[in-house]
Amino acid sequence: MRRILLIAFAVAAPCITAAQAADPVVAKIIDTHILPRFETLAQSSGQLADAAATDCTPKSETLRAAYGRAFDAWVAVSHLRFGPTETNDRAFALAFWPDSRGVTPRTLASLITDQDPVIATPQEFSQVSIAGRGFYAMEFLLYDDTISTAGDAAYHCALVQAVATDIAATSAEILADWQGDYAARLLNPSPNGTYRSQEETVQELFKALTTGLEFTSDTRLGRPLGSFDKPRPTRAEVWRSGRSVRHVKISLESLENLMLLLVGDNADLAARSKHAFETTLSKLGILNDPVFAGVTDPQTRLKIEVVQQSVDAIRDIARQELGPELGVAAGFNALDGD
Amino acid sequence: MQANRRRFLGGMLAAGLIPKPTWADAGGPAYLAAAAKPDGSFALCGIGRALNITFEIPLPARGHAAAAHPTRPQAVAFARRPGRFAVVIDCVSGAVKAQLDAPQGRHFYGHGAFSQDGDWLFTTENDYEHGQGRIGVWDVSKGYTRVGEFHSGGVGPHDIKRLPGSDVLVVANGGIDTHPDSGRVKLNIATMQPNLTYLDQGQIIEVAQLPPEMHKNSIRHLAIGPRGQVAFGMQWQGDGQMSALIGQHRQSQPIQLIGADDDHARELGGYIGSIAYSRNGKMIAVTSPRGGVVHQYDANDLTLDQVFELQDVCGVAPQDRGFAITSGRGDIGGLGRDGPAFAQSDALRWDNHLVEV
Numbered sequence: 001m002r003r004i005l006l007i008a009f010a011v012a013a014p015c016i017t018a019a020q021a022a023d024p025v026v027a028k029i030i031d032t033h034i035l036p037r038f039e040t041l042a043q044s045s046g047q048l049a050d051a052a053a054t055d056c057t058p059k060s061e062t063l064r065a066a067y068g069r070a071f072d073a074w075v076a077v078s079h080l081r082f083g084p085t086e087t088n089d090r091a092f093a094l095a096f097w098p099d100s101r102g103v104t105p106r107t108l109a110s111l112i113t114d115q116d117p118v119i120a121t122p123q124e125f126s127q128v129s130i131a132g133r134g135f136y137a138m139e140f141l142l143y144d145d146t147i148s149t150a151g152d153a154a155y156h157c158a159l160v161q162a163v164a165t166d167i168a169a170t171s172a173e174i175l176a177d178w179q180g181d182y183a184a185r186l187l188n189p190s191p192n193g194t195y196r197s198q199e200e201t202v203q204e205l206f207k208a209l210t211t212g213l214e215f216t217s218d219t220r221l222g223r224p225l226g227s228f229d230k231p232r233p234t235r236a237e238v239w240r241s242g243r244s245v246r247h248v249k250i251s252l253e254s255l256e257n258l259m260l261l262l263v264g265d266n267a268d269l270a271a272r273s274k275h276a277f278e279t280t281l282s283k284l285g286i287l288n289d290p291v292f293a294g295v296t297d298p299q300t301r302l303k304i305e306v307v308q309q310s311v312d313a314i315r316d317i318a319r320q321e322l323g324p325e326l327g328v329a330a331g332f333n334a335l336d337g338d
Numbered sequence: 339m340q341a342n343r344r345r346f347l348g349g350m351l352a353a354g355l356i357p358k359p360t361w362a363d364a365g366g367p368a369y370l371a372a373a374a375k376p377d378g379s380f381a382l383c384g385i386g387r388a389l390n391i392t393f394e395i396p397l398p399a400r401g402h403a404a405a406a407h408p409t410r411p412q413a414v415a416f417a418r419r420p421g422r423f424a425v426v427i428d429c430v431s432g433a434v435k436a437q438l439d440a441p442q443g444r445h446f447y448g449h450g451a452f453s454q455d456g457d458w459l460f461t462t463e464n465d466y467e468h469g470q471g472r473i474g475v476w477d478v479s480k481g482y483t484r485v486g487e488f489h490s491g492g493v494g495p496h497d498i499k500r501l502p503g504s505d506v507l508v509v510a511n512g513g514i515d516t517h518p519d520s521g522r523v524k525l526n527i528a529t530m531q532p533n534l535t536y537l538d539q540g541q542i543i544e545v546a547q548l549p550p551e552m553h554k555n556s557i558r559h560l561a562i563g564p565r566g567q568v569a570f571g572m573q574w575q576g577d578g579q580m581s582a583l584i585g586q587h588r589q590s591q592p593i594q595l596i597g598a599d600d601d602h603a604r605e606l607g608g609y610i611g612s613i614a615y616s617r618n619g620k621m622i623a624v625t626s627p628r629g630g631v632v633h634q635y636d637a638n639d640l641t642l643d644q645v646f647e648l649q650d651v652c653g654v655a656p657q658d659r660g661f662a663i664t665s666g667r668g669d670i671g672g673l674g675r676d677g678p679a680f681a682q683s684d685a686l687r688w689d690n691h692l693v694e695v
Contacts, residue, residue, distance in 0.1 A: 003645045086577035089528040100517035100525055101469060130528055194578060196604065218521035226519065235519055331650025332374065332666030332687045333611055333627035337522065338402060338419055338448060338496070338558070 022187050023198045029205060029261045030183050034080060037254070038175045041073040045164075045171035052164035056157035058141060058148040063160075067142060068243070070167065071135045075247050076254040079212025082204055083186070083194070084177035090170050093126075094134040097237060098219055105140055105147055107132035111159060112151035119155075119162040122169055134170075136238070138163050143240040199327060202262075206328050209258050210318055216251045217311040220244070224292040225304060231295040239291040245284060252281055252311070259314075262322060269325065273317055280310040361695055364411035364429035365392035370693045371653055371664055372401025372415060373686040382415045383686065384429055384695075389662060389670050391686075395432045397425065402448030403497075403691040407478070408456045414438070414482075420445040420464065420518050426482050436482040443467050444474065444487075445518060451498045452478075454505050462495040462509065463487070469515045469526075471495035473507070473537065491535030491542045493526070497560040499568075507537045508568050512556040514575070527575050532557040534570060534587055546587050555580060559612055559691075563619035563637070571610030571624050579603065583610050584624055586637065596622070596635055598642045605629040605645075611652040612691055614661060623661045623673070627652045632663060632673065646673055648680075653692030664688035 044066070051066035074094060077085075085091035096104060107129050111119065118124045131137070140147040141160050150156065182194075186204070189195040195204065219237070224244070226232035236244040256277040263270045284307050287294070294300025319335070361367065367384030374380055380400050384392040402418045411429040422445055426436040440446055443465060450461040459476040471490030476482045492511025499508055513532030515525040524530075531553055536544040548555055554576035561569040568587045574580035581603045582595040597603060607628030614623050621643065622635045627650050634644040646663075653664035660674030666687050671680030 002643075003647075082577055092528040098517075098520040098523060098525065100466075100519055215523065219523050222521055223519055232519065331627055331630075333650050333652035333690055334630075334666070336418075336611075336627070336652075336690060338690060 023201065025261065025264050026198065026201050026205070027187055029258065030187055033254075033258055033261055034077075035178060035183060037073070037077045037080070038084075038171075038178050041070070041077055042168075042171045042175040044070040044073045045168040049161075049164040049168035052161045056160045058143070058156075058160070064142060064241075067135075067138060067164075068241075070171075071238075071243070072246075072250055074135055074171075075250040078251060079208050079215070079255060079258070081208065081211065083182045084174045087173075087177065089130060090174055092130045092134075093170050094167060095136060096131045096134055097136045098223060098235075099131065099136065103129070103131035104137050105144065108137060108140055108147050108159075109150065112147070112155060115152060115155050119159050122162070122165055125162045125166050126169075133163060133166050135167065138167070139238050139241050202326050203328050205258070205262060206318075206323060206326055209255060209262060210315065210323075212251065212255045212258075213311060213315045213318060216248055216255070217308055217315065220248050220251065221292075221304065221308040221311065224295050225301070225308065226295070228301070231301065233291070233293050233295050236292045236295075239293075242290045244291040245287060245289065248307070249281065249284055252277060252284070255314075259318065259322070262326065266325065269317075269321055273314070273322075276310070276314045276317055280307060280314060283307050283310055359411055359430050360409060361406075361411045361429070367392045367429070367695050368657075369655055369662060370404040370406055370413050370415075370695060371691065372397060372404060372689040374400065374689065375687075376685060380689075381686070382413060382427060385662075385670070385692070387657070389672065389681070393429060393432065395427050395429070398423075401689055403450075404693045405450040405452060405459065406693060406695040408452055408454065410456065414450055414459060416446055416448040416450060416461075419448050420516065420522070421448060422446070424450070424461070438476060438482055438484075440474075441484060444472060447494070447496050449497045451500045451507060454500065454503075460498055460507060462490060462498050464494065464516065466517045469493060469517070471509070471511055473498065473509065473540075475540075486540075488537070488540035489542070491537065491545055492531070492533045494530075494532075494556070495535075496556075496558045499560045499562045501536075501562060501566045501568075502564065504566075505538065506543070508560060508562070509535045509537065510557040510560050510570055511535055512558050512573075513553070514556055524575065527554060530554060530556070530575065532572075534568065534593070536589060544589055546593050548585075548593065552580070552582070555583070557585075559610065561613045561615045561622065563615040564617070565619060567615075567619060567637070569613050569615060569622045569637070571613035573610060574608035580608055583608065584613070584622065584633075584635065586622070586640070594640060596640045598633065602633065602642055602645065605631050606633065612654045614654045614656055616660065617656045617658065621660075623654050623663075625651045625654050625663070627666060632661075634661070634673070644673075646678060652690050653688050655692040655694045662692060664692050 048066045048070040051063045185194045195201045224236035368387045369385040380397040381394045383394050386392045400418045401415050405414045416424045422440045424438040428435045444463045447462040461474040463472040463474045465472045472487045475486045477485045490509050494512040494514040495509045496512045497510040511533045513530035534546040555572045559571040570585050572583045582597040584596040586594045606626040609628045611625045611627045622637050630649045632646040636643050650666035664670050668683045669680050
């Protein structure tokens, strides 16, 4: 086999050795960004299951508060989509959204109508379609006008408890894997490991940042914005529970933390990244419109569009400045995704 | 000179004195490729056998792939997914002959293929309210009007090609469900089921599937060998590494997967951008813009034969000896028996595909 290198000066081939010294940036990201957030998710999800066991009525303030805290914790890790979250499609089972075809309410309605006994044990329930599980399904059970009151009260209660228990179990599994050996795999790349080099681990973390920013811009903000002629307020994320703007805020705060850790000691880039996030969060803060209902009003809509443009400006910094600085490919075709 | 010739041809055509123009009248391009220009505009280019640019025609937006009419010098340039339009370009005059607008509830995926006689154009489309793949049918003689559609045999059809000497179409159903209300977000990764579907007269005649554990390997791009063999490039949507991103298939036979050793498999970054057979069908070349690498495999014993590094490489097509290759940095060149020979232009960043005319 022949190996030909055309642009030798442009490609710095990584030197892979058997044991690389752990990258301090990666170590800090694992210790201060990843692990604490998954610990919070596991803990608050466990509290959600406890709260549902105590009081499963959809209007219960205790239950709703526990649900809100656990969901907050999920949103703060929702960009960390690799390794333990992807095993057995755990992240999809926690967060099936966007649901462009309304599969979640359909799945829940049919469970309730059939009084499907699949909710009896956690094992059986874990075989239910991912659309009927997780935080977004729970939102329908607690806040949707139709589904929160549908069917037999005892069955509804058992379903709420089954979804909460399932969320807690999935979150605990993700944390167990991170603590088990995944953090070590990410920290210590090796020739036969999941990651072979520091370049690969940095690439994984950079991808988490850029796809997280993309999701918040295109989906959390883009879905309700729709088009000027066809704004779509009811396509906003979790509008039933009034949490739409809150999710944008939590995701941006978490992504800011990750981006600044990746920037490391480049003070100029750190300052500009920080400024870009602060600008975005302050524009979001003055909206005073928790569910992006204002997308239908030309003046408020403009303010929401400005928030989206502001997130896109952060994406540009990540792609055009941070990516090259980290040595991550960011070509015209490499980023295309087709 | 060229302008005079065009006027002359136009006059003769009007008088009905000579046959319709052919690809020779368009400067005889061997390939078509979409490109981005430094001023932010986009173009479709004709590329000659010597990899010289024979024409450059403006496009209204970023292109993806193009389909060349089998006889007439017409090319259909598709917008990038989820595009709602495609333009038919007269490659002699540079004029837009027709615009294809995706019907209500459909968008294009960026690929299309002509029937053997050139009378019909087939386009891969998304019926996004139902999450089903469709093949749109357009009547070329009526100025590319929409006349119908049929099921693609799966979800998220991407590339489509016609088998040589027949009207059997083969479709890469990538398996990924998307909806324009969520941009390019993938809605069904956990349950996606890609396949390779063969269609004749709008009827599914064969469906080839991957083993269940590879259901997150999206079949995206196709190459057709001289004897109707189909090579396909995949994009891994699961976590971690996928060793097999390339496959080969012949009708009525099982899929053959083409892998490489771990080091070489990893350098593809889980992502094949384009795929091509050599003219004799003995070699398969794949590009990975993410890995910045071209792999050339022996199509018979399915082994890796050659590796060639080029940043942001994507377009690949056969040439007389070996393969012609383009990159998003403006490189255009050949990878042949005598090794690589490339030129770089700052003026054009080549988009995903290099399409043979």
